[in-house]
Amino acid sequence: MGKQRLVVIGGDAAGMSAASKVRRDSPESEILVFERSPHTSYSACGLPYYVGGLVDSAEELISRTPEAFRDKYRIDARVRHEVVEIDTRAARVRVRHLENDQEWWESYDQLLIATGAVPFCPEMPGSRAAGIFGLSTLQSGIRLRKAVDEDKPKRAVVVGGGYIGLEMAEAMVIRGIEVSLVTRGDEVMETLDPDMGALVSEALEDVGVTLYRGESLEGFETSDGRVSAVLTNQRALPADIVILGMGVRPNSSLAKRAGIPLGLRDAIRVNDRMKTRVEGVWAAGDCVESLHLISRRPFYVALGTVANKQGVVAGTNLAGGYATFPGVLGTAVTKVCKYEVARTGLHEKDLRELGFEFTSTVIQSRTRAGYYPGSGRIAVKLLAEKKSGRLLGGQIVGEEGAAKRIDVLATALHAGFTVQDMINLDLCYAPPYSPVWDPVQTAARKAVKAG
Template structure:
């Protein structure tokens, strides 16, 4: 049964997944979506590949445009409209029409906050200079593409060695730029253990990236308002283009001054049904908390997979269903050129912080039978609980055919399997796909 008018704040993965599910279940319900940007339902993860020219048109990254939602699904999507205030007592949101620079109040019966996350952009000197970009929305990706097209930069600096930093390093190398990457941490990919991250760093340097770790960003220098160099605590590097990949933070400022509670890392606090602390108000996607399946506690993980699943669960519950979001393991995958990278579960650092005793195994194997053409290296690290052998985490770094094996590991974690259970799995085998002992099973054998 419909609970009246639904207002959704945010028109990307979580917001539109929820709105679409509600529409399928409740064809006559009034649904209004406010999106402060120009686009809805886009693949932000595809931006580095669009910038590199591997995706020929930004429209290819859009799953469904606002007009389609309006005309085919009768969802009132209003782009360039930013919700700036929530009055929970009167059940209204204050909306700014960005194009007209005017504001108005919109009523709701139920409200879903799906405002996503934003790049961390510290207040360094010169950070607002032209040529410095953070990637979050599709529009920011388009802005980078147009800037490169117009200015043809030859020297690029990336600040941060996480997913965005690594993917953009590949993209800018493909565009024949000299690429320098800084990170204040002693390794790239801090969600992984250093022994695995070092394999990535070595390959990046071999591929031509000037990689500097353990260096803190100090400031940016500019001439006539355009960036010219990046300064760290150890050096100065020329820059005609700068990409900030320093992480993201949840867009939860909309809850300020309301009874809506925030939790881990400032994300909006939700229960497993994605309800906030205020009845009738829900939150989903990168702005909201999740539940960690291994730690058994609230966490915050900004990933497109999580956002889409959040949206589906919220949509089911908003349309009268009763479903809980089961939780996350932090599974993620990326690549740098030919090197595939993936991880799931907890790292050694996280386990030490959690006080869980563990054991590890790290092996080097082959992606296919060694004699088969195209066989290449794969490194697998498995982490298991010390006492019972239950799998707690896994990391993979290797070449073609490596990274998606992480799905076997996260399935094992979700099912509560042990290293022996993985060894016993009846996995498929043929020389073009795997050695007779799959590398994941080879790692598991070291733990039993």
């Protein structure tokens, strides 16, 4: 592939993974990246730890600056530049420099849309008051950390019981702030089944978070333009600071306006090579729709690890090579102080909706041999198809060393293993790492009996 011009919209995980891959595989390509924030290639997943003070400076979250991309990779990454329009017929994008509001057109041979996701922020009374924060870009994290450092809030209310909600609750606990968490669900973590979610709810309470379950956000009370309370359908919760973790949606409005077909939840529809349905236009990361490998249906996930993989696949193809992204399992993990939570595949609600008949098995075990110091609790849940015994999903809640075991379940899901197959997997064993039957195999043994 000769000299061609690649334009990338979005300078984080997917965009810069793709750009870097194109640079390696196609030394002659011209690569231009437009990023509306002031930063490239930062770890959005690291923001809760920066806010919580486990990470000292925001710079630590940046893996490569625009200068590094320019000097080491000959990638022209322009921050504070927003693409405001895509003209797919003329193969060009209109760019606005956010510092001087100048606009101009840039042409492309190939375009990659990697605009990520945006947090869901409901418009409701008081929602624009000071002291209310979302968490998305590095900038948003810097603002939140500054508020915590300088305003020294005493009472935080976290709205949302998903990953961001849990991680921000942890961050506030670490900062010594009194934390309340509001969630609509009967338990936190609605990507787990309620029985496993209940274990996470318990873990949150154990670390000192006050939980308000089954309550929905209705607005905010303010005082002098600052938030003073969160209003739910049940109560007013006094708050010096509010953090919204109500999920994200694909940032696809630009693509939509350009007539690029969207799919589930308005995520951009791509083929296995990360190409959209429009010639010359590709997309990757938190703005695209994925295939769920177990349901075999469209799925939306916003996760750095998926975005990086998709970016590499897009970059390989953009450089004239060949690569496909097979799909996802919805694998995810989080930590709340000493508790670990992980899940993969489908959960009961999914399975019922899809018409699967399945067995559901939960076991309690230990993270290490029972006699070994630091041995902690672990609960493993397996969902398997009736009759065939095929693994369909898994969930883990436990103490140190519990969560990473989800990767064995994810790998088994990729392989199409049955719970019977899993019993005799030759997993490693020594007392510091596991009981003699690893908890995932103890669960598989019970699942076989249930099948």
